[in-house]
Amino acid sequence: MRLRFSFSFLSSGVLTVKRYSLRIIPLIVVLVLFSQCFAHAWNFAGHRIIASIAYDQLEPATQLAMVELLKQHPRYEQDFQSRMPDVIKTASPAIQNRWLFMRAATWPDIARRFDDANREKYHHGTWHYINQPIYLNAESKQFLSPILPTNIATSIKEGDDPTQFNILQALEYCVTQMKDSAVSKADKAVYLCWIMHLTGDSHQPLHSSALFSQKTFPEGDLGGNSIRIGKSNLHSQWDGLLGNSFKYSDIVGHAVGIARNPAMKQLGEKATQQMDFSTWINESHELAREKAYCSEILDAALKSEVTDGKFQKLTSLPKSYYQQAGTIAAKRAAQSGWRLAELIKNVQ
Template structure:
């Protein structure tokens, strides 16, 4: 219990230092990857790193970005670093220019906006005409570029299993699977708040809920920290997976590889925990007055304590599940 409390305090410290980013941030995605790495055999690790080396941008986005301290480390450390970086590549592509960004960046793949209605009136008015893609599988005629996260996971895993797909393309899909398994466990990648005046098309997973100098989505993104240091990230991952409760949670999670279940778990957390009473009260007042969300100064400390604990548990589940998915596509 003491170790768990210390870990929660550490997560909260990192949260307060975190800057707004997209999805689980750099550290969060790499923590999930580091946990998954530890669940794989040395042989499977080697196979996946070898696949990554077939990536069409391996030299630009991976090898040339390896820090000097990692280059001087053992081959095992270098391989783990490459594997962890793969989990962030789908966010790295956001900064690409022109044709490369159009080719590799798929914004809708990162989330699904399952609705959380501000009130019954909003549900009655909006539920029959939602523009959000909330499909739970790929349907005939669906555009790949418009997939939500569930569809994208289904598609990318299928591409990894398809013997006709080139190794270069499989390396790209591998990076997406690494990333999307992590995203699917972040509650605000599953949901959006809908209201008649403020958010008729949703609040973009909390991005439009302003809190202090940030927003709700970014604050959840940063719950697993903001360190760029390899040893910090690996150390935090090891701390999570060695906790008996987290280990038990992760091992149990690995037995459930239905992506819809993952999203439903996240959606329930978003509905019950992310959109707390203070946020909903502020949203209702804003809806009734200006129709524009009025920024909150802060949320209670207890909110962040609970959110930090949830983030750690979701990282454990995501790490074990990612390893299970990567085992299944051999």
């Protein structure tokens, strides 16, 4: 199980968009709620917030083209049409199209729950991350760097196995497939889902990195999944920073709030000047190293190194940690949303 965090934002005004009254979201983020759910990447709400931000940066013709492509998805009926809530089915075509686009961003996580045959076909666990190393100390780096047990390749080489791709290789592969005129529309719909999802994942700091130490984490801490905090873990807590609502209006409201904030808008627009996937991961890696793995975590890991090598669960982290993390998450959502829109423009 995982512990998610729902954040609300101080309101500076009300913006009416389509049928919903939505709050503008400034930069100050406060922790308001804990709830438990399963861990994957940015959670359901996080990926859909990013997708909604991207959707609004696309021209109407491109929006429609992407929705029509998604309708060619080989599992469109099972995973999209039949899962559309009644409140969306009775809404306008514009709302239905946005809902389909946002759901596509979560489809690679939905594929985790398929039966064996379909799971083998559509689920690619290693595609969601890359474990760029963060070494606990100099001794760990000296011992482990020559034998690092993880795929940190930044591009695809001849002979690489697609089932073992990391996130950088997977993004490269999916973009190549989207641009290939010989690839069927059904397959392109699947690759579009992956591009949307992995663009979001690449902006989550703990999908870029893992903590390595000679005794406690010789194979890495799985992007924070092995750092237990209360009833959860570090990775799960970061996954939930963008909220946990399943409501369409809440998700679109958060997305509009981020996108309409002048500072966030400027950050997102500037982000499109850097469209190299390695840059996205390096940004996340720096945030993981400087912000995610705080002194409390590193101190606990160092203690485990000199004792039995078993990381002792932390009771909690300071409230200031989550406030800072929430602000980082909102910024990364803005960057990811604008970059996703730019990427879609380039591959359509």
